[in-house]
Amino acid sequence: MEIIEKIKTNKSTDNLTEIQKICLHKLQSSPLPNPKSELWRLSNKSKLSNFLDYSVNENNSKFDIPYPKNSQSTIRLIIGENCQIKLIEKNYSIQQLSEDKLQKYIKEQISFFNQNENWSDLLNLSLSCKNNILGLKINGSKIPPIEIFSHASSNSLNAKTLVIFLEKNCNVELLQVNLGQENSSLSQSTFFCMKENSSVNHGVVSYGENRSNLLNSLNVIQQKNSSYNLGTLHFKFDYSRFEISIKQAAGNAKTNIKGMQITKKDEQISTYTKIEFNGPNGFLDQINKSLADDKSHAIFEGSIIVPKIAQRTDASQLSRNLLLSNLAQIDTKPQLEIIADDVKCKHGATISQLNEEELFYMRTRGITLKEASKLQLSSFFQEIISFIPISKDKWDLLDKLLNEN
């Protein structure tokens, strides 16, 4: 674990930013997360150490963007490359966050960090240099769709950070694509700060190539009447962790999450979500799907926390899992922690394989077993993919997934 050794011994802090120094300092006392804690218990230790075996690369190599631009108006940004942006139009403005504001916000977030829960963020912020942090302030409506790419190049670890401020009444579609090249590690942390009445359709699509790793963390703070819609898809990583933390700071907000992870070979892909309601009238609708094949391992842990103040919260969480092989395994743990009494909370979880009756029905109609299972899978995928903004028309994710099956 080259990185950890470096963190432990790092003394030459001259060319580091203040944030990097703070995070490094925090990490030095306990450089690795507690492997016995609920959040890390199931994580494959040797895979995590593989993730940390690459040396940090602050420069960015070229990579192929997987699909053409939808239309001319789409705004496309690549973290670490063309970070300069200043668009001020009649209806909207997209600007870079000022250095001060960015620093202040990140520092404030760090002060709430818990060594174990936010270990991925601490690692990310201690490694990502100034060039690899993108801060955006988005204002207005009728904003053209935004695409933001992060990628890790072969034989290295890349750390990228994205901070987005959504101003009042702003409404935007944003797609984040995380790509890993062969033998690479990507650490991506994203911070969303949503002001009142803002709304976003956020898509996160992450996939890698041979033996690539990902630590993806997403922190969202929602103010009143904001609406956060998230569609996510993670596949083809040897090791991937997606940690989502959403806080409805004053309640009265809406959160919709539809996520999916697909594991094959001996991959391990996991999703951890923590949704906190810090005010009344919150709403959550979450569905997480996993599909595990070959010798792979898919994990989902979701917690919903409803303190006393969060009366009239309406939260539901569903974990649906398909286990397709004898050697694969699925762990799922949806959990509720409730103190408020006037709430509607429910969760559900299922693990099964493809429905045999449906397969039989299709086969009696002359559809081959292969096609029939493809049809079933496509309906399993479709619900999630149709929720991911922008890409859904041009970039045929569904075909990509099905052809790989």
Added chain:
Amino acid sequence: MVNENLVKDVVKEPYKYGFVTDIETEKIEKGLNEDIIKLISQKKEEPKFLLDFRLKAFKKWQKMKEPDWAALGYKKIDYQDIIYYSAPKQKEKISSLDEVDPKLLETFDKLGIPLTEQKKLTNVAVDAVFDSVSIATTFREELAKHGVIFCSISEAVKNHADLIEKYLGTVVPASDNYFAALNSAVFSDGSFVFIPKGVTCPMDLSSYFRINSGDSGQFERTLIIAEESSSVSYLEGCTAPMFDTNTLHAAVVELIALDDASIKYSTVQNWYAGDEEGIGGIFNFVTKRGKCLGKRSKISWSQVETGSAITWKYPSCLLLGEESVGEFYSVALTNNLQQADTGTKMIHIGPKTKSTIVSKGISAGNSKNSYRGLVKMGTKATGSRNYSQCDSMLIGDQASANTFPYIKSQQPNSEIEHEASTCRISEDQLFYLQSRGIEFEEAVSMMVSGFCRDVFNQLPMEFAAEADKLLALKLEGSVG
């Protein structure tokens, strides 16, 4: 709008089993060490294998740490400040119930436990355990005619040592967890049941646990073995007097079901829960586990948990035999400052195994009620199925309800379904009932009872009535 205070009043009900029986008891000194364990073993005239079992468990316990993962908060237990053996003084050998100290009989009479022969009509055989020892077991001859062995575990150690040696610690090994290891080292008494091949036990068996002294812990051990094609229904009840100190109760229950056997184990736990400020009450740390060893065997747990300051209890099933069935039905009611972390583990190992979990949690006052369950499908559990449902009901805005289901599958040919919901007593429903002339407290009680119906239906008749009454008592009373 529901009057908050009204609800609070409704959930208050004094504990009526809180009296202390003034009886001369024999206690050993406080503290835990090898000598104490040897002393307990010596008092009970145990064979060597059992003493070795105890000492081995004690060594393991010393190396273990008290678990802290449960959503419970309690002050640290001083294990050296507990008396590990306490028994009412009585004549050496009892040949009939007439020789039992009348004070003891009176105690169980007050608790409504039919020990005396007049109450034979109830047709339930009872093993009554008072602090560390078993006082009496009824209907033994009747049961013996059918080949059923039902006695205290101390007697079983003397008379059926081969069975004890063969089965003790095979379901819950001494090193299983902190409290199981402690129990294995110091267990004093409990019940032993053996149902031979092909026998359907002619009556329900029951054991009744009573903690009487305030400074001694209760560490009972129950072992039930059901041979091929046999079946038994076993009931367990618990009460304790009110003390302002916390008393530790760490029990171990082991069930073994062979081919086609079925065991139904029902508990109504009503230990003293402490007062409104959370002073006193029993710390209830129990390991209960059943092993479905044989093909088509079945183990069914049903529990009504209303007492104890702290409840830490996960009755589990290891489903090894092909087509074996595990069931768990639970109602847990917490009030005031009670805390309960309870649930089940269903470990599917054999093929075509089935399990059902129905858990209902009701939290009122400032209490904390958590469901924690594990469902695991092993690689060989093809064609297995699990269904879990856990519902929580919150009464008042200070109570908390948590659900932590752990689900793990390694077998694609199996199905797991889990659902959970949280609700409160709906104002619409209350309004409806009240508008039909039903009093507020009766309406609340009706709704709680309806909420628990799925579980009560699984309890044996005598218990279902008692449980319903118990919940109603806990929820009724002070309005009017």
